[in-house]
Amino acid sequence: MMDLHCHVDLYPDHGEILRDIENSGYYVLSVTTVPSAFRGTVALAENLTNCRTALGLHPQLAHQRHNELPLFDSLCNETRYIGEIGLDGSKGYAEHIEDQLLVFEHILKKCCEFEDKILTIHSLNAVDEVLKLLKKYPSSGVPILHWFLAKKKQVANAIELGCYFSVGPAMINSARAKKVISWLPRNKVLLESDGPFAKTDGRPTLPSDVVLVIRYLSELWERPINQIQDDLKLNLKYLISSKKL
Incomplete structure (x- = not known):
């Protein structure tokens, strides 16, 4: 199984998250929020064979850390995985959308220099803008839309662009998110925790908690759990075997 969006370096207890990754055996993607955190996060999980680290610059930090783009460029060949990146039109961040657009477009352009990037x-609150830029840079990589909240037409547009969708335990507690999940094609669904930001039973969600999503999908799709896992x-x-050329 997998967790394709987990902020490993930001858990308050690194020992707990590293043990959970090791014990679960899940394929975990450790995302970063700034390029300067990348190498430290790689080192944090260096003894785990089932954990990969992504290089990111979070949209909520774009206006503060856009000066790290040269560092992003210099590190981009060290990992196949890029994230967390994107745009955020929420209150408190929409005012910085120009910085976000600059950063996101720069990253997509840079990723076009490679053949195999995977983007989380x-x-x-910026779905149309994100999809517009993914359409503009089709060679940037294979997109995974993390915790995707959208209208049905937007979901259809994302599917047309070849996007995957990562679903976490927090989403199945939201009526809006569950509606979106019901629109997703089964062959494009992946799992995420988004811990430690997302919570399960009042604590930071761990990769092993994605079993809750598997159970939910089993009910939604009316298929046995073992078939959902397969x-x-x-x-x-x-x-992992895909490329965008």
């Missing part, structure tokens, strides 16, 4: 993307593993296999 934040699009809260479907999700196949989705991960196709993601």
Whole structure:
């Protein structure tokens, strides 16, 4: 199984999250919020064979850390995975949308220099703008829309662009998110925790908590849990073997 969006370096207890990754055996993508955190996060999980680190610059930090773009460029060949990146049109961040657009477009352009990037993307209250830029840079990589909240037409547009969608335990506690999940194609669904920001039972969500999503999908799709697990593993296999040329 997998957790394709986890902020490993930001957990208050690194020992707990590292043990959970090791004990679960799940394929975990450790995302970063600024390029300067990348190498330290790589070192944090260096003894885990089932954890990969992504290089990111979070849209909520774009206006403060856009000066790290040269560092992003210098590190971009050290990992296949890019994230967390994207745009955020929420209150408190929409005022910085020009900085966000500059950063996100720069990153997509840079990723076009490679053939195999996988991108985990934040699009809260900025779905149309994110999809517009993904369409503009189709060679930037394979997009995973993290915690995707959108209208049905926007979901259809994302599917047309070849996007995957990562679903976490926090989403299945939201009526709005559950509606979006019901619109997703089964062959494009992946799992995430978004811990430690997302919470499960009042504590930071761990990779092992994605089992809650598996149970939910089993009910939604009316398929046994073992078949859901097989479907999700196949989705991960196709993601990892994919390229956008």
